[in-house]
Amino acid sequence: MHKGVSDIAAGGFIGGVALLFLPETIALEGVSAVLPKLLVFGMLLGSAYLIALGVVRKVRSGEAEEEGEPTAMSRIFIIGAGSIAYVLAAPVLGFYVSSFTFLFIMATILLKHDGSKAKAAVLNVIFAVLMCLVVWGGFDVLLSVPTPPGILF
Amino acid sequence: MTEFIVPALGHLIEPWNIILMVAGLTGGIIVGALPGLTATMGVALMVPATFAMNPTSGLIMLGAIYVGAIYGGSNSAVLICTPGTPSSVATTFDGWPMCKAGRADFGLYTSLVSSAFGGIIGTVGLLFLAAPLARFALNFGGPENFWLCLFGLSTIAVMSSDNMMKGVLSGAFGILISTVGLDPNAGIPRFTFGYYPLVQGIEVIPAMIGLFSFSQVLxxxxxxxxxxxxFTPTKGAFMQVTRELATKCKVVLMRSSLIGTLVGMLPGAGGEIASIIAYNESKRWDKHPEKYGKGSIEGLASSESANNAVIGGALIPMLTLGIPGSAVAAVILGALMAKGIQPGFKVFTTTGDLAYAFIFSQFAVNLLMLPVGYLLAKVMAKLLSIRLTFVAIAIVMLSVIGSYAIRNNMLDVWIVIIFGVIGYFASRVSLDTGAMALGIILGPMIEENLGKCVDISKSLDGSVFDVFFASNITIILMLMTALSFVTPLIMNKRKKRRNAACACGTPKEDGHA
Structure with a gap:
């Protein structure tokens, strides 16, 4: 990413978070307000500085985008959306059913197997079942760690 | 003391106690390596099991779990950039780059040997310095703890010396996030945005899992x-690492272990703060600070030796004053009291054989950790031969259960997802996730102690600055903090001058820089 763009994005993010906290910070009183006020105003100033720095950098250097590692944004989007769906499904389907579904679907979509589709599906099922068993044995049975309960299972 | 040494050593060589030490270590390492399962959780889970044992055996086992869990956190920190325990946050800074460079075994063995070394130094501290140091730690009140935290936060300056503004803003973001929930001083709920569960605040571990683990999945x-x-295992890697640590990292290991022991004694300041301060100091004093964060053995050694040295330090005020130096020490204290043993001076007199058996068992556990950790590291390194997609998807599942386990609350699972996205975005725009993590960890302590300073100043009819300058310890910490922020700026300036001089071909200026 171009350094100027990176500065603008970072400044925008920090400024956005500070603005999100600003209304409640102003309403705070007494000792509860000391640290949040210092932080929010400091972050607003800092973000303005970063944005200005980024704009200056972008205008001054007409350099092209810096080459970084190639990123497959579609795969990131898939795992991100899949994880959100998984967390939404867990309280309904129960932890193990939703985990098995998540593991199997994600492995099917994201993993490129060399062999046939049937072989790949079997491998993905084995992976999903094995993971669920390991987590169940390790967390549930040995350590008695509670898992998210589901409405259906 | 001498009359207790022989009976204490006698307890130590009992086969049952040796089995408990090995079992505790193995369990602790596995618990520590699993993201979301903390040392506190591991020790607390085993406390009921120790009720069936005699006090000495129970205490030895709990101590072994504590040591194993703190070291175990480094395994996942090195292999999947996920700090297994909050103490291993700084381990990811160099452990993960080491793994990415195909040197995972070097990372794991460095953590192992450094942890054992730090643990032994911490235990030496526990054995010889318990009483005087515990008395010194009592001098730390609100102002001293506030400045200790700020000193810890000054690490940001060193961590992001190339872009200090982004580092400082990342740290501020972390502290601001830590203010969500009940105010530690007035008990007023803040920044809940109308969503009631946020009153509980943002839990540190899910935020860490998100910043370091879920973001890595993305x-x-x-x-x-x-x-x-x-990853191709290198033959003789363990010996190579040991030699390198013994020759190049003597000072780093000793300094970091001492920092760990000292920080461990302070109530509330645990392995996470010790390892970050130790990392900061190692980088600051190193002739080549630029190698830190890129797989430096010194960086990894400093973090790991410090967080294991904390154990000995944390046990000092627990045994001598009944004030636990860490959450795990508090659980062990509870187990001691459940057995009818009151901490304090009497622990070393009336139940001296128990106290010294426990202290000596800490030496033994740290030595036993070398073979046990070596075997487990070999097994864990196999993780790298599994397809990346399988590992990444499995990390999501472990992150979900690990974060849920902390408070049995789905909010923590959402925190993982949200902070994962923030962490990924932050790394794309060069914001510092390490500084964010540091802010989240230190935020509550900073605010609580700042509140204490404000209260003290009000009761004295003075300003907060009067409170700050009232103690010599505070003044020293203030100077150290200022130095910590200024040093990287000066170093950077010097470096730029030197580079400019080299580019111009005028080496004469170099000498003046």
Missing amino acids: YLIGSHKPFIAE
Whole structure:
């Protein structure tokens, strides 16, 4: 990413978070307000500085985008959306059913197997079942760690 | 003391106690390596099991779990960039780059040997310095703790010396996030945005899992690599690491272990703060600070030796004053009291054989950790031969259960997802996730102690600055903090001058820089 763009994005993010906290910070009183006020105003100033720095950098250097590692944004989007769906499904389907579904679907979509589709599906099922068993044995049975309960299972 | 040594050593060589030490270590390492399961959780889970044992055996086992869990956190920190325990946050800074460079075994062995070394130094501290140091730690009140935290936070300056503004803003973001929930001083709920569960605040561990683990899942899935890292085990890696640590890292190991022991004694300041301060100091004093964060053995050694040295330090005020130096020490204290043993001076007199058996068992556990940890490291390194996609998806599942386990609350699972996205975005725009983590960890302590300073100043009819300058310890900490922020700026300036001089071909200026 171009350094100027990176500065603008970072400044925008920090400024956005500070603005999100600003209304409640102003309403705070007494000792509860000391640290949040210092932080929010400091972050607003800092973000303005970063944005200005980024704009200056972008205008001054007409350099092209810096080459970084190639990123497959579609795969990131898939795992991100899949994880959100998984967390939404867990309280309904129960932890193990939703985990098995998540593991199997994600492995099917994201993993490129060399062999046939049937072989790949079997491998993905084995992976999903094995993971669920390991987590169940390790967390549930040995350590008695509670898992998210589901409405259906 | 001498009359207790022989009976204490006698307890130590009992086969049952040796089995308990090995079992405790193995369990602790596994618990520590699993993201979301903390040392506190591991020790607390085993407390009921120790009720069936005699006090000495129970205490030895709890101590072994504590040591194993703190070291175990480094395994996942090195292999999947996920700090297994909050103490291992700084381990990811150099452990993960080491793994990515195909040197995972070097990372694991460095953590192992450094942890054992730090643990032994911490235990030496526990054995010889318990009483005087515990008395010194009592001098730390609100102002001293406030400045200790700020000193810890000054690490940001060192961590992001190339872009200090982004580092400082990342740290401020972390502290601001830590203010969500009940105010530690007035008990007023803040920044809940109308969503009631946020009154409980943002839990540190899910935020860490998100920043370091889920963000890495996004990064790994987005990369086109088939495996996490290329890894070919190097023959004789363990001996090579040991030699390197013994020759190059003597000072780093000793300094970091002492920092760990000292920080461990302070109530509330645990391994996470010790390892970050130790990392900061190692980088600051190193002739080549630029190698830190890129797989430096010194960086990894400093973090790991410090967090294991904390154990001995944390046990000092627990045994001598009944004030636990860490959450795990508090659980062990509870187990001691459940057995009818009151901490304090009498622990070393009336139940001296128990106290010294426990202290000596800490030496033994740290030595036993070398073979046990070595075998487990070999097993864990196999993780790298599994396809990256499988590992990444499995990390999501472990992150979900790990974060849920902390408070049995789905909010923590959402925190993982949200902070994962923030962490990924932050790394794309060069914001510092390490500084964010540091802010989240230190935020509550900073605010609580700042509140104490404000209260003291009000009761004295003075300003907060009067409170700050009232103690010599505070003044020293203030100077150290200022130095910590200024040093990287001066170093950077010097470096730029030197580079400019080299580019111009005028080496004469170099000498003046």
